[in-house]
Amino acid sequence: MRREVPLAIAFVTGAMILFEYFLQPLWKDSKIWAQMLQNWGTVVSGFAMGLAAMNLITVNLRRMDPKRNVEWYNPLILLLGMAAMAGSGVFLGTRSAPWQFLFKNIFQPLGSAMFALMIFFIASAAQRAFRARNLEAVVLLVSGIIVMLGRAPIGELIGLWLPAWADWLVKVPSLAGNRAVMMGAALGMVATAFRALVGIDRAYLGGE
Amino acid sequence: MRALGNVDRRILYVVLILAVLYPLIRPLGLPFRVSDWTLNFYKAVDKMQAGETMLMSIDYSVSGGPDVHPQAQAVFKHALSKKVKVVFVAFVTEGVEFANQMIAVAEKDGGKYGEDFANLGFVPGVEVAISAFAQDILKVYPKDVRGNVTADLPIMKGIKTAGDFKLITEYATGIPGPAEWIRQVQTRYKVPIACGVVTVMGPQNEPYYQSGQIVGLLSGLRSAAEYEIAMKMPGAATAAMDAQSMGHVAIVLFVVLGNIAYLSEKGKKGGR
Numbered sequence: 402m403r404r405e406v407p408l409a410i411a412f413v414t415g416a417m418i419l420f421e422y423f424l425q426p427l428w429k430d431s432k433i434w435a436q437m438l439q440n441w442g443t444v445v446s447g448f449a450m451g452l453a454a455m456n457l458i459t460v461n462l463r464r465m466d467p468k469r470n471v472e473w474y475n476p477l478i479l480l481l482g483m484a485a486m487a488g489s490g491v492f493l494g495t496r497s498a499p500w501q502f503l504f505k506n507i508f509q510p511l512g513s514a515m516f517a518l519m520i521f522f523i524a525s526a527a528q529r530a531f532r533a534r535n536l537e538a539v540v541l542l543v544s545g546i547i548v549m550l551g552r553a554p555i556g557e558l559i560g561l562w563l564p565a566w567a568d569w570l571v572k573v574p575s576l577a578g579n580r581a582v583m584m585g586a587a588l589g590m591v592a593t594a595f596r597a598l599v600g601i602d603r604a605y606l607g608g609e
Numbered sequence: 610m611r612a613l614g615n616v617d618r619r620i621l622y623v624v625l626i627l628a629v630l631y632p633l634i635r636p637l638g639l640p641f642r643v644s645d646w647t648l649n650f651y652k653a654v655d656k657m658q659a660g661e662t663m664l665m666s667i668d669y670s671v672s673g674g675p676d677v678h679p680q681a682q683a684v685f686k687h688a689l690s691k692k693v694k695v696v697f698v699a700f701v702t703e704g705v706e707f708a709n710q711m712i713a714v715a716e717k718d719g720g721k722y723g724e725d726f727a728n729l730g731f732v733p734g735v736e737v738a739i740s741a742f743a744q745d746i747l748k749v750y751p752k753d754v755r756g757n758v759t760a761d762l763p764i765m766k767g768i769k770t771a772g773d774f775k776l777i778t779e780y781a782t783g784i785p786g787p788a789e790w791i792r793q794v795q796t797r798y799k800v801p802i803a804c805g806v807v808t809v810m811g812p813q814n815e816p817y818y819q820s821g822q823i824v825g826l827l828s829g830l831r832s833a834a835e836y837e838i839a840m841k842m843p844g845a846a847t848a849a850m851d852a853q854s855m856g857h858v859a860i861v862l863f864v865v866l867g868n869i870a871y872l873s874e875k876g877k878k879g880g881r
Contacts, residue, residue, distance in 0.1 A: 513675045516673060516676070520856060554850050558639055
């Protein structure tokens with residue numbers, strides 16, 4: 402029963418949503434049921450966020466032991482940050498000055514800084530690893546340089562042919578590859594969803 | 610030559626910082642054209658009539674914000690200049706605050722909350738939430754972020770499902786992104802969708818643009834700058850373009866120098 406009940410719930414829920422999406426004219430009330438299930442989905446997701454927060458707290462409380470973890474202060478900083486952000490939001494509201502200060506002056510600049518720091522890693526990695534070792538690498542290298550320069554304003558200054566070549570690379574070979582990957586992934590998604598729906602794939606239940 | 614291939618990374622970092630900083634201090638004013646991706650996004654907003662309602666789904670994280678937020682700012686500015694009403698939603702937690710920041714600026718400029726724009730807030734559940742929202746907005750969002758009853762907001766008059774918006778614009782740095790909106794909203798409600806994404810997501814969403822499933826596509830800061838140029842209102846994104854250009858040139862230069870060193874070393878070894 403520990404497996405059969407969740408499998409039955411998954412099958413009925415999935416089948417209802419599928420039925421409503423594709424065959425709604427056959428059973429008008431399916432819309433009401435599907436809508437209710439999806440609203441439940443958002444509520445369950447809300448609880449999942451709470452569960453994730455609890456898990457984060459538990460794991461990091463354990464990691465704060467100086468005997469086991471030399472960098473015990475990292476989880477402490479994380480928990481303090483979490484408490485400050487969540488506490489000010491829950492008790493004072495997200496329009497309060499403390500929460501606004503934390504978001505605008507700490508969270509947002511830190512996020513932007515993380516994004517901006519990538520350019521240094523990219524530059525360093527590109528300089529060391531982007532080598533014309535064989536024909537494939539040469540093609541990749543030339544394409545990369547054309548797209549990088551052609552998609553920035555400097556490309557138009559070098560020559561109008563450069564943005565045109567960059568556009569061609571993005572809109573023809575790159576697009577063809579992307580489309581193939583998307584279609585393959587979509588077919589895989591349908592197969593995986595079907596396996597989960599009929600209970601062949603039970604990985605989501607945990608265990609083996 | 611070997612030294613060129615093994616330049617100390619700190620030197621690379623300094624060169625890169627200088628390359629990006631210089632044009633920010635002394636703008637070069639490099640010209641750039643507006644791509645068809647951006648132009649079609651601009652046209653979709655521009656052809657809306659005063660009083661019509663547009664949805665803006667703010668689904669980007671703070672880390673991707675510098676690349677996507679200027680796009681949303683430009684589109685919102687454009688919509689307000691056309692007297693188009695804008696409803697904000699978010700399926701990523703940070704999206705709520707980004708919307709609040711845009712609304713705060715618009716309120717300072719005389720816009721009225723609840724009439725010209727409103728922020729309905731965040732709902733968890735990603736694709737399931739988007740689907741539930743599309744079917745019955747008032748059920749998923751009974752109240753907005755300010756605690757107002759959503760149904761009582763003047764801007765929500767006549768808006769019950771996603772199909773009641775004239776245009777939906779989605780801004781994303783990951784999931785949910787254009788694919789989720791196309792699957793759950795565009796396919797079912799046939800409402801036009803235009804998307805703004807972080808630069809790396811641009812090429813992977815191009816197939817949706819070519820197939821006509823999205824009417825416009827903004828990709829990164831460059832597209833935000835193009836949008837500002839299309840509006841004839843150059844702003845922060847346009848100002849950052851020179852810095853982006855010089856950053857690209859610096860990286861290309863590093864790659865070229867690295868390869869000259871590599872090929873020269875290879876030639877020497879081959880000669881021996």
